[in-house]
Amino acid sequence: MQGAAAALANSLTGGIGGEHDRLGGARSLLQPRQQPSNSTLQMDTTYSLTSIGGFLDEQLTILWMLQCAFLVFFMQCGFALLEAGTVRVKNTKNILLKNVVDACVSTMAWWAVGYAFAYGTCGDSPFIGYHNFFSADANDTSQTTYWAFWLYGWAFSATAATVVSGAMAERTKFRAYLLYTTFISAFIYPVVVHWVWSGSGWLSAFRRPDCSVEKEEPLISGTMGVMDFAGSGVVHMVGGGASLMGAIFLGPRLGRFTKDGHVVQFDNSSPANMALGVFILWLGFYAFNSGSTQCFYGCMPIAAKVAVNTTLATGAGGLTCLFFAVFNGNPGDIAPLLNGILAGAVSITAPCALVQSYGAVIIGAVGAIFYSLSSKLLLRLHIDDPVEAAPVHLFCGCWGVLSVGFFATKSSTEAVYGYANDWGVLYGGSGKQLGMQLLGVVCIGCWSCGLSGIMFYVLKKLDWLRTSKDAELQGLDLSQGIGSGMRGNCFPCLPCCQD
Template identity: 40%
Template sequence: MSSSNTTIASLEAAIAQTHTDMDTLWVLVCTMMVFLMQTGFSFLEAGSVRSTSVVNILTKNLLGTCMVTIAWWILGYGLAFGDDTTSGTRNGFIGNADFVTAWSSYKSWHIWVFEWAFVADTTTILSGAISERTTTHGYLIYAAIFAGWIYPVVAHWFWSTSGWLSPLKKDIEGPGSLGVIDFAGCAVVHLLGGVASLCGAVIMGPRKGRWVKKNENYFKPHNIPFQFLGTLLLFLGWFGFNPGSTTAISNGMSIVAAKATVNTVLAAASAGLTGAFIRLCIPKFLVWDAGNLQNCVLAGLVAVTAGCATVEPWGAVCIGIIAAPIYIGLSFLLRKLKIDDPLDAVPVHGGCGLWGLIAAGIFSSPRGVSAAYNVVSTGSLFWGNGEQFGMQFLGAVVVIAWGAAWCIPLFIIMRFIPRGFGFRISEKQEKAGIDVALHDVDGTNIGSLTLSPFSISNAKIDKSTT
């Protein structure tokens, strides 16, 4: 009997280890796909700006990723996912363990790198909104503060096992007590990134000459193929972003991941088609608008992120259909208000992130929520659970308030501090072109020093502001 018990115990241990290995491999593969989105962001941004800003966009995004990595290692991960227990009491607000290399267990390494890819992508959202007018060091300061403080606190609220808004709280009891449904990050990633982008775009001000009517063609995207490549890479990366948020593939989670994948595709497709036909029917345009199509697809991807695992496929289609006009309307509003956002990061991430968070409180089904979070659930507003809708609204309010409370003073200080330490390049640098001014290279002829009349040596631009 003892021998049989030992054999059974050994088999159970082997099965458990196999499940752990499968889950770890799943998370690592999804991490690679999520990080691939950095390539997508870079190509999309590089294609959407003028040819004189390509090198700056690529350099800024890569440097920003490096800065985010160190900030996440030193401080961010511990604040976001470290234990928040003090004197036996959980604070629910912020973690206070697992800083630098002091991880409580090697088993958390794959989670560390997976969440790192998320914070890297979230930080990059601002890059497009303030492109062509930002100093490199200013962006790096923002990246460090965002990845080391602003983002981790929100991540702890929504995604830790003790955050005050988290559906993963270990003390959940019964239906109706679930936290905010934000399975893959409408609030933590997109809405927070959109708030930062709006604050940055408004405080930084428009690019010089942006709203002069005769300059309209001058500010159009310079490389449509780059835009499409970036969009498709982002679409591909979302297959790691949404399904990978299960952080496991064993014990039935493979079904949840598969459902999240299906809903991701449906929302993107429905938003893309809806947006394309809306633009085609507007008398002023009457064309299949390439840029609008790309951003509507991204709008659908953003909007389904919160409820990708909890809504039914028909709900994902509804979310995508509504996301397209939300994006188009907000994009038009930004232009009317003369807020210069070259990538439409605010409408795509901010507007559709907000819609997606609220939509999860409308369309999430009881069985979807129960499977995704392993709790008993009565669903959302469509199933009569108004409390869940209220929780989603509360989550939106606190993210907007938190993001604005930190980003507004940060950008104001960096925008108006003395020259040499600020966030915006000088008028001379902007006139010369940011690639030439900050990198002394022509983005259309990478690798050769620029010999144009606007080169640094000829224009005598002060390099101290770079």
């Protein structure tokens, strides 16, 4: 999304600025207004064509953004299926309820304060925006693209909040879900958006095309600011950091670790739902990444490249995880393959528009290694994350942001941002951009983990975080009075439901 602003400015310059040759074809079939003389007719024809070109570009951009926003929101279906298939059957309805609640709460939070904190207006504080609460300033009919960009930003916000629910599944009180979702959607996530994507933030280097206030130099001179094209850091690190803190303060599920430290494997309720959920998420990543161009005219070649790189990294991540599982003597289970797919998708989100295809394959494969190692580390530390949200989103998100400093090419950087102060060290970059990317990882990680840790600590002290032992053993579906998601005559008293 950061690179989108520069790309949007370039496309609008081309579409509205009067490049007559590029306004030919179908656009020239529209009839100009009649004028009394040949000279004025020629001038009015050019003016009409450029105006028509700008109008069509604007309408197509709105259509593109809406379609991508719909698909990004469809990722909520993927999260719901993945989490419902991963948890034990006695918690199925509970986790589905919390996924739906996440979407609803994030909607109200983004409308009330989230968008204002994230984008504000030109010249706002480098730390946080503070204009347009409740979309109060967005009723001007001249702001024709505002609502499309609002909806796209909301879909991202809902994604960041939903990531956390899987890491805290099967042992969290309902009120805790409401509170942490509100806090993440209303404050933690929007502030990071402002830092990197608003054009006014202190980690951003570009100036919004609709902004008359000149942007200061980036924090590290000679860099591009933090380049995170579609959100490895802004979205996934925020959600993954909150997931890690939630899992730590909750503690592991009952029976997850034996007294001597061995890991007890719980049976997933539905591998079919897990696989279907991951395929839906894979589809959503195309809109997540390609839609971050945030423009139509002149941006589709970049969007196509982004889609290809997303595909390559995702496939490489899945195969790498499967290879390591088989190489270590484990059976070719579906779980590592599915998480490897997501690891590759998260890793490529930041560099998807900035790297070559072979770079995407390497980034996806390395992301799968990051996931595998971090997953084993958390288990060794007795941190129980049922869907492994922290390894996938936090650790692979860190790698995705850092990978830009290694693999971004000069030509791709210029194509996306319109200029290139620095790029990846593997392609002749000075190393300053890598330092800027590392700074972004540290700042986003400290912010998301720090504030989430404080929030979960307070909830734990208030006894609002974890359910009772009896409720967890019985299953949250029945203990919280929402009925049972179990099939047939399966009841918690039976051995099959005691896992």
